[in-house]
Amino acid sequence: MTPESSIVLAAVVLPFLVAGLTPLLYRALGERVGYAGAAVAALCFGLLATQYGTEGVVEVAWIPSLEIALQFYVDGWGLLFASLASGIGTLIFLYSPSYMHGETGLARFYTALLAFMGSIVGVALAANLIAIFVFWELTSLCSFVLIGHHTGDADSQYAARMAMFVTVGGGLFLLVGFLLLSIVAGDVLGPAAAFDLTAMLENTDAMESGLRERGYFLPVLGLLAIGAGTKSAQVPVHFWLPNAMAAPTPVSAFLHSATMVKVGVYFLGRVRPLLVGVEWLLLFATVGLATMTVCALLAVAATDIKELLAYSTASHLGLMVAGFGFTSIYGAETGVFHLLNHALFKAALFLIAGIVAHEAGSRKLSELGGLRRDLPITAAMTVVVALSMGGIPPFNGFYSKELLFEAALEASHYHDIGALGWIYPAVAVFGSIFTVLYSLRFLSLFFGERPDELGEVHRPAIPLVAAPAVLTVLAAVVSVDPELAVRAAVQSGVDATAVDPHEMHVGLPTEYSTPVGMSAVAIVGGLVAYPFYDRLHAGIRAVPRGLPPSSPSWWYGSLVDVLPRAGAGLAARVHNGLLRTYATWTLAATAAFALAGFAATGMISATGLGIEIPIAVALVLVVAVAAGLAVALSETHVAGVLTLSILGFMVAIFYILASAPDLALTQLVVETLVLLIFLLVIEEIPEFDESLGRTARDAVLSVAVGATVFVTVLVATDSRPGATTDVARYYATRAVPEGGGTNIVNVTLVDFRGFDTLGELAVVALAAISILTLIVMRSGHGADPGTESGTEATDGGDDE
């Protein structure tokens, strides 16, 4: 079945459209605008649901004259991700009005949230690389606005900038990767498919050999990995995600756990069939497992419930990346299934954290406990989703984690990777022990002793509980019947991301196997270590304090400190308000680049000059240079002006000798006028004693510029053809028949290129008006009659 183009387009455009209208809606509806957002998200979800089971490309003409079409590719994997975004979006919009009650800037908040949802649907369905990049960066921009929601709060601003810097910066790497891909695709698949990801995925073998032949395979892999890794908070750039928790909790639940941070993972799944291989395995399995373990450790070190969940999110993203990194079919199954599972349980956990923070008034782990009596429904939900996060059977997180263990074990069967064959599974188990630990710690918020200092805890409003409840029920359904989820959504996602897909089965283990043993070790390890939680917590926290460079945020902080200072230092040197500084840098750089360009292309070889000039012309020009020298050496303004005029008249004679009578006439008129204006002006201003302080330096630069021009004239005029060019011939032969005049230059100016001359006249008229303004409009002072007559002369000159 092929998808319906109008429906797909509507699902992408609708959120942006309503986002544009949100400020108006906010005036009409006030805080209830959130429910309008929920309706839009639900409508999007419904539209996407009608496309369930379809697969194919949808094209919308974008710039038909350039044959650029906006392409969307609909398949199980894209639909799964887009539906997660709109489905969870619906719940977030339902939750937000209660949570954000009484906050300011709500119009902006909902606008950004809706635009974000549209971007995610766009990135999930776009098939054109440029469209993917645009939607990709739009999600980062919306995330920036939403993290910085509390505009008065410095921490919030810092976190927003950090997230922007990392994710948008990573997106630029992605863009370079896309361009390399498109170069190869343009060669291998034809120019029409240069930016068409679908075509690339249909011809993976041709693309891979094309990439390897040109040596682009590793660069593309690396660039896409940086793009995806920054977006999905992989080690070593995971640090932006916990900081992003400065955002309001609904944003954290939506962007920073369920959708935006998964864009990287989603995209890895998308390009997996294209780039999969042993390099892919080594890169993504290593990065993913490192992220999973490091962030699980950091989650144990967290003191704030949202911080714990943030590190846990990064850790689970690492799990998904590692899953996709393993090249076997289990790898694809891990990635797709865990993407779904994690979206369900982690969004619910964030919403629960929001309830706790909202009702108990604290987010500190040390200040919270025993909340099951105050929040019984929330506590029941937490049992399901926290144990799911820990990967404890029979909850849904367990199934995807089993698949990861399976994929890690299988890795050595597919590739000869030596010791990594057992290091990967060992690291996966080690990281999982800490996953169990922090999941239990989160659960302990609701159990054990209630601290005395904890004040009264309110009952949460219905919408606050309803949203996580829906997610919890879904997580529970997947827990009870994982095959249902596989049939409904996961299988089609695996088909799109695996190299050779086959039917997927998951379920509770009925007999012992190695992955079961690994799960048992992780769970038992976590339970045994739990009594020592506080000691582990303190131990991990001590590391970055003792050794700051061990934490990436230290590096980020140093970089962010150094850049503005270096920038200010550079600006003070280059941009110091002095004309000569600007002239020096500009001219020196131009000369250097021009000479380097000639040298690089091997142009500097004076083999036979194409241009010869008559002796008379040469003599006149030498006199012009002598006049120029006199201008430079003149001690008074009057002497300079007069010698400048000699130069101008010499150039006029040059024009006569070069068979250009019109130029000579114009030059004579202009030179006369310039002489008059100069004389009028210098009469008004004093002589200037030009000290010879920096003459040497200026002379060096002048000689450099002169030499560059000399070389340019020699090499660039070299290839001049002997006869007149076709264009010149065209004007010469058409002047009389089409322009009705025998003076070719005049006909060209006023007829063939009439609009250019109009533009020129506009420039001169503008200069005349500016001159008039500068002279006449001087606060309160009258104009000098002498210079004004000069201005009139200027106006007269325009008629030329």
Added chain:
Amino acid sequence: MTGVILAGVIGALFALGTFLLLRRDLIRVVWGLAIISQAANVYLLAMGGIAEGTAETVPVLEGHGHEIHVPMAVADPLVQALVLTAIVIGFGMTAFALVLSYRVYEEHGTLDVSKLGDRE
């Protein structure tokens, strides 16, 4: 070899213009601009080739009506049209720069560019 003279002349004019552009006296800076634009015009015209001037090379055709003969040796009219535009624009620029300098002197009482800038 005369091509080298042409290149040398244009190079020398650019060098002199640059030297003047770096002076502290604003009037001399304007002269520098004027010289550089003159040199650029000469270069532009030279790009079209410079032949010994004769009645044939001037791009004004003889006679009227339909019997128009276009000599092969006619100088390139295109560069001439370009340079003509450039001369007029260069004049506008020079005049504007000069009056701007005059206004600067009126406002600040100095023509020393090192005393202008943003640290007043």
